[in-house]
Amino acid sequence: MQVAGSSALITGGASGLGEGTARRLAAAGASVALLDLESSPGARIADELGGFFVPADVTDPAAVAGAVAAAAEALDGIDICVNAAGVAPAHRTIKRDGTLFPLDLFEFVVRVNLLGTFDVCRNVAGVMATNEPGEDGERGVIVNVASIAAFEGQVGQAAYSASKGGVAAMTLPLARDLGSIGVRVLTIAPGIMDTPMVGGMPEEVKESLAKIHVFPQRLGRPDDFAALVQHCIENSLLNGEVIRLDAGARMGPR
Numbered sequence: 001m002q003v004a005g006s007s008a009l010i011t012g013g014a015s016g017l018g019e020g021t022a023r024r025l026a027a028a029g030a031s032v033a034l035l036d037l038e039s040s041p042g043a044r045i046a047d048e049l050g051g052f053f054v055p056a057d058v059t060d061p062a063a064v065a066g067a068v069a070a071a072a073e074a075l076d077g078i079d080i081c082v083n084a085a086g087v088a089p090a091h092r093t094i095k096r097d098g099t100l101f102p103l104d105l106f107e108f109v110v111r112v113n114l115l116g117t118f119d120v121c122r123n124v125a126g127v128m129a130t131n132e133p134g135e136d137g138e139r140g141v142i143v144n145v146a147s148i149a150a151f152e153g154q155v156g157q158a159a160y161s162a163s164k165g166g167v168a169a170m171t172l173p174l175a176r177d178l179g180s181i182g183v184r185v186l187t188i189a190p191g192i193m194d195t196p197m198v199g200g201m202p203e204e205v206k207e208s209l210a211k212i213h214v215f216p217q218r219l220g221r222p223d224d225f226a227a228l229v230q231h232c233i234e235n236s237l238l239n240g241e242v243i244r245l246d247a248g249a250r251m252g253p254r
């Protein structure tokens with residue numbers, strides 16, 4: 001699928017990897033809609049890109065259905081969906097002082113990262129099913145975001161890794177479900193990326209995190225991620241795959 005002239009919905013589009021993707025796709029000629037929390041700077045960024053802001057909390061099914069419908073109307077359809085909304089709070093299963101991982105925190109992480117991603121996927125699939133097929137009968141491309149923590153979660157990441165493992169695991173069945181309507185589904189599993197999610201950390205912590213990357217030993221940038229999203233969109237033989245974007249990193253226990 002070509003990016004120029006397409007319509008793209010990007011969740012988490014008001015920050016970090018989602019914002020970088022919105023900027024790259026808009027620069028390449030796509031019309032963009034950003035789905036993010038009402039409290040986010042989504043409206044300002046959408047204005048800057050000549051796009052639309054469709055505020056929603058991905059854990060609220062009615063809000064997700066409304067935002068996807070609003071995006072489809074504003075963009076006159078949805079060809080591309082990138083699910084980058086996510087959260088990453090950490091907590092040990094049991095802390096040294098005996099505090100147990102709060103179940104409501106675990107549930108919150110899974111609701112945002114896994115259920116939220118799936119809810120957007122199913123609503124977007126409903127819209128894509130009505131698209132006119134393009135080359136190869138293609139009607140759409142969905143790119144979800146996992147993490148290398150799906151495979152090598154560190155101390156404190158039980159909930160985050162479970163949620164991202166779910167995103168990785170559903171990639172193939174989603175691709176199989178949606179193949180019949182001409183929609184491809186891919187997942188990108190990033191290493192450590194320099195976004196507001198890790199941006200609050202002190203420089204020396206960021207430098208030590210970057211060292212888990214084999215080469216180059218720098219944090220990933222939102223545009224490294226966005227460039228891979230663009231390739232996923234343009235290469236119609238990529239489907240049902242989880243792609244690591246991590247400069248060769250394999251995370252240790254902490």
Ligand SMILES: NC(=O)c1ccc[n+]([C@@H]2O[C@H](COP(=O)([O-])OP(=O)(O)OC[C@H]3O[C@@H](n4cnc5c(N)ncnc54)[C@H](O)[C@@H]3O)[C@@H](O)[C@H]2O)c1
Pocket residue numbers: 011012013014015016017018035036037040056057058059084085086087088112113116145146147148189190191192193194195196197198
């Ligand atoms: N930064 C990294 O190192 C890294 C590594 C691997 C994976 N990831 C994943 O990449 C994705 C993007 O992360 P990022 O680093 O750009 O983080 P970020 O915090 O910069 O952006 C996340 C965005 O998601 C939005 N969001 C959070 N909860 C939401 C909800 N309930 N409904 C709607 N929007 C919501 C936030 O408002 C924010 O704009 C996340 O899924 C994250 O887990 C990030």
